[in-house]
Amino acid sequence: MTLRVYDTRSRSKRELETLDEGKVGLYACGITPYSPSHIGHGRQAIAFDIIVRWLRHIGYEVNYITNFTDVDDKIISVANDEGVDFLEVANRNIADYFEGMDALNVLRADHYPRVTETIPEIVDMISILIQKGHAYVGGDGVYFEIDTSPEKYGQLTGQSLDMVRAGAGGRVADTGSGKRDHRDFALWKSAKPDEPSWPSPWGEGRPGWHIECSAMSLKLLGERFDIHGGGTDLLFPHHEAEIFQSECCLGHDPVVQYWIHNGMINVDGEKMSKSLGNFWTIKDALEQVDPLVLRYTMINAPYRQPIDFNQKMLDESSIHHKRMVSVYGESLSSFGTTDWGDVEILESASKRFAAAMNDDFNTRNAVVEIQSVVNSLRNLLDNGADADILAAGAGWLSEFAGEILGLLPTDESIQEMMAEDESARSEIESIVEPLLKERAEARASKDWPRADEIRDKLNELGVVVEDSPSGPVWRLQ
RNA sequence: GCACGAGUGGCAGAGUAGCUAUGCAACGGACUGCAGAUCCGUGGACCCGGGUGCAAAUCCCGGCUUGUGCUCCA
Numbered sequence: 001m002t003l004r005v006y007d008t009r010s011r012s013k014r015e016l017e018t019l020d021e022g023k024v025g026l027y028a029c030g031i032t033p034y035s036p037s038h039i040g041h042g043r044q045a046i047a048f049d050i051i052v053r054w055l056r057h058i059g060y061e062v063n064y065i066t067n068f069t070d071v072d073d074k075i076i077s078v079a080n081d082e083g084v085d086f087l088e089v090a091n092r093n094i095a096d097y098f099e100g101m102d103a104l105n106v107l108r109a110d111h112y113p114r115v116t117e118t119i120p121e122i123v124d125m126i127s128i129l130i131q132k133g134h135a136y137v138g139g140d141g142v143y144f145e146i147d148t149s150p151e152k153y154g155q156l157t158g159q160s161l162d163m164v165r166a167g168a169g170g171r172v173a174d175t176g177s178g179k180r181d182h183r184d185f186a187l188w189k190s191a192k193p194d195e196p197s198w199p200s201p202w203g204e205g206r207p208g209w210h211i212e213c214s215a216m217s218l219k220l221l222g223e224r225f226d227i228h229g230g231g232t233d234l235l236f237p238h239h240e241a242e243i244f245q246s247e248c249c250l251g252h253d254p255v256v257q258y259w260i261h262n263g264m265i266n267v268d269g270e271k272m273s274k275s276l277g278n279f280w281t282i283k284d285a286l287e288q289v290d291p292l293v294l295r296y297t298m299i300n301a302p303y304r305q306p307i308d309f310n311q312k313m314l315d316e317s318s319i320h321h322k323r324m325v326s327v328y329g330e331s332l333s334s335f336g337t338t339d340w341g342d343v344e345i346l347e348s349a350s351k352r353f354a355a356a357m358n359d360d361f362n363t364r365n366a367v368v369e370i371q372s373v374v375n376s377l378r379n380l381l382d383n384g385a386d387a388d389i390l391a392a393g394a395g396w397l398s399e400f401a402g403e404i405l406g407l408l409p410t411d412e413s414i415q416e417m418m419a420e421d422e423s424a425r426s427e428i429e430s431i432v433e434p435l436l437k438e439r440a441e442a443r444a445s446k447d448w449p450r451a452d453e454i455r456d457k458l459n460e461l462g463v464v465v466e467d468s469p470s471g472p473v474w475r476l477q
Numbered sequence: 478g479c480a481c482g483a484g485u486g487g488c489a490g491a492g493u494a495g496c497u498a499u500g501c502a503a504c505g506g507a508c509u510g511c512a513g514a515u516c517c518g519u520g521g522a523c524c525c526g527g528g529u530g531c532a533a534a535u536c537c538c539g540g541c542u543u544g545u546g547c548u549c550c551a
Contacts, residue, residue, distance in 0.1 A: 011481085031551070044551040074549070157546065159480050209549085231551035235481085240551095262551070266544075273550065295482090300500095301490070305483090306544065313489075316501060356491090364490060368499045382515065448510055455512085464512050473514090 003358045008259040024060045025221040029230035030066040033093030038279045040265045047262040047303040049106040060312040064109045100282035103291040105406040113216040121215040122207045134248040138178025142188035146377045148301045210241035228256040263306040296321045299363040329414045336391030
């Protein structure tokens with residue numbers, strides 16, 4: 001079975017053919033750490049985390065890079081407001097990012113390059129661009145000259161030069177005084193007072209926003225690499241700028257074989273963004289919901305679709321996730337020697353799961369398969385299936401819901417949770433049992449008010465009573 | 478305005494021509510004193526208008542709606 005991925009540049013799903021057989025070089029644009037991470041960052045990281053996990057699962061060796069833009073206007077502005085060094089701001093927010101990602105069960109990338117650690121490579125790249133005539137030194141920095149390769153314009157967004165010229169309207173005037181054309185973009189910004197800067201052939205300054213990704217991907221993945229990713233909001237101008245820079249610098253195209261873009265998170269139908277002030281930080285979200293439930297919500301839609309974030313969605317995810325975890329936990333205590341491949345429903349579910357993931361990483365469909373296996377196991381658990389099959393089911397979930405989708409807590413923490421439940425249960429048992437007995441007597445004599453009164457009382461203690469054909473069963477809320 | 482997407486049942490979301498998505502919700506039944514859980518079952522959709530096909534949610538044209546981009550943004 002072949003893996004097909006949607007490539008933004010060709011606007012089609014294409015079979016993945018890597019430059020080196022069996023290996024994937026993947027670069028995804030990371031964050032600018034000027035404030036705590038929000039759930040949009042979480043979604044992006046989860047999307048690429050799952051892509052990486054799946055690629056590895058089907059046998060690829062993946063080199064996954066995601067960067068930190070650790071020097072930028074906003075970071076400097078926050079630092080100046082606080083009267084601290086810009087790196088203090090960046091480091092603090094990078095730590096926050098890792099904390100959030102760890103909670104969301106995002107595996108670490110292989111490298112996290114930072115702009116401040118890539119200055120020499122950036123300077124080299126700019127020098128080559130100037131030398132090749134694609135860039136020029138303006139009054140306040142170095143700029144890429146769009147007109148030197150107009151054919152590259154609109155590769156990802158389909159916009160033409162004239163359109164952008166027309167659309168930019170009055171906003172052109174206040175950008176980049178040293179530009180020859182408003183569509184040119186900065187490669188190097190000359191130092192201003194109170195700003196960090198580095199020496200360069202064009203004087204003290206710092207890199208423009210776009211050049212870092214070209215330099216970092218070149219440094220870590222080489223002159224051509226397989227996949228470049230990021231949010232759809234980076235399509236223009238950031239990724240188009242990268243195409244200009246990398247391809248003009250290296251003199252060949254394409255540098256990137258596949259462009260992959262994840263959809264945004266919307267809140268109440270509008271894009272979540274800082275300027276609208278409607279964003280949730282990861283911490284905000286985790287105050288309300290379990291991190292793995294948040295992860296579940298994020299992958300319960302294909303990565304390219306926008307997600308409209310709302311409470312109902314979280315509630316539903318929470319129900320589904322809880323059911324999955326408890327079915328897994330209960331199955332875990334079964335011991336058996338049957339491989340899941342020998343159980344028909346598991347075998348066929350795994351095939352459909354793989355087909356879903358191979359179709360542009362369709363996690364939504366993959367989750368459907370998880371749900372159907374969870375339902376089957378629930379059924380078996382309730383009707384006393386043999387341990388062999390349950391154990392095989394637990395193994396299946398561990399592999400597909402756990403290792404690949406990253407949705408399961410560790411076995412240890414599940415067992416811990418179950419043990420806690422058990423001890424809480426035995427603690428309260430001496431109170432519950434006599435009441436249940438009394439209720440049974442009341443029910444036997446058809447004294448329903450009394451029976452309900454006792455049930456209410458148990459509810460107050462956090463005990464849920466359910467009458468089954470074989471008598472009442474109870475559990476803790 | 479221009480560019481690129483998207484419009485499928487109450488919700489989320491599959492599905493590039495002929496057959497069923499799936500999950501949740503709803504409804505009916507079984508079981509129940511009631512409730513809950515569970516089991517069995519049911520109904521329900523393809524934005525609008527044209528076109529091409531024996532056949533269209535699926536392809537083509539037009540329209541409408543909506544998202545994103547055109548400015549820092551995952």
